[in-house]
Amino acid sequence: MSLLRMVGRPMLASMFVAGGLHALRRPGDLAPAAEPVVRAVTERVTVLPDSTEHLVRLNGAVHVVGGALLGLGRCPRPAALALAATLVPTTLAAHRYWEAEDPSERAQQRIHFLKNLSMMGGLLIAADDTGSAPSLLWRGRHAARGLRHDAHLVRRSVRATARPAATAGGVRARLGV
Numbered sequence: 119m120s121l122l123r124m125v126g127r128p129m130l131a132s133m134f135v136a137g138g139l140h141a142l143r144r145p146g147d148l149a150p151a152a153e154p155v156v157r158a159v160t161e162r163v164t165v166l167p168d169s170t171e172h173l174v175r176l177n178g179a180v181h182v183v184g185g186a187l188l189g190l191g192r193c194p195r196p197a198a199l200a201l202a203a204t205l206v207p208t209t210l211a212a213h214r215y216w217e218a219e220d221p222s223e224r225a226q227q228r229i230h231f232l233k234n235l236s237m238m239g240g241l242l243i244a245a246d247d248t249g250s251a252p253s254l255l256w257r258g259r260h261a262a263r264g265l266r267h268d269a270h271l272v273r274r275s276v277r278a279t280a281r282p283a284a285t286a287g288g289v290r291a292r293l294g295v
Contacts, residue, residue, distance in 0.1 A: 134185030141178025145171040155211035180204045198244035209234040
């Protein structure tokens with residue numbers, strides 16, 4: 119693992135672990151802000167619990183587990199995807215700057231919204247990062263290309279040696295050898 123990955127992943131994950139622990143310990147602090155988003159999500163996704171506090175805790179648990187996995191470098195790509203998926207409702211619930219009346223509050227919420235947007239970009243890059251190891255798709259394509267190349271070489275070799283071998287066999291047959 120490169121030094122940048124070794125340092126960058128825990129740095130990216132730290133905010134999720136800290137925020138997730140807060141959501142697990144004190145969901146009541148976050149529930150009022152999350153209520154509009156929770157209502158909209160639970161209407162569309164029926165398998166989720168209706169309680170806002172339960173969904174805040176669930177989101178916090180995903181942040182803690184995903185952040186820990188990303189920070190430790192264990193299953194970093196799925197962890198980054200899970201964090202990115204949960205960051206969308208978190209951002210829409212907590213940083214609705216377009217609804218703020220006070221200009222200073224609006225500016226503060228816009229900064230947090232853009233910070234979360236930047237973290238989303240980092241998570242998407244982390245989700246795409248193979249850690250210098252080629253993906254399974256690339257490995258499969260590369261192996262297939264190698265097999266096609268080897269088959270082509272065998273075919274050329276057979277064609278190149280088949281005619282002289284047939285000629286030699288015919289000569290031996292005529293000579294009775």
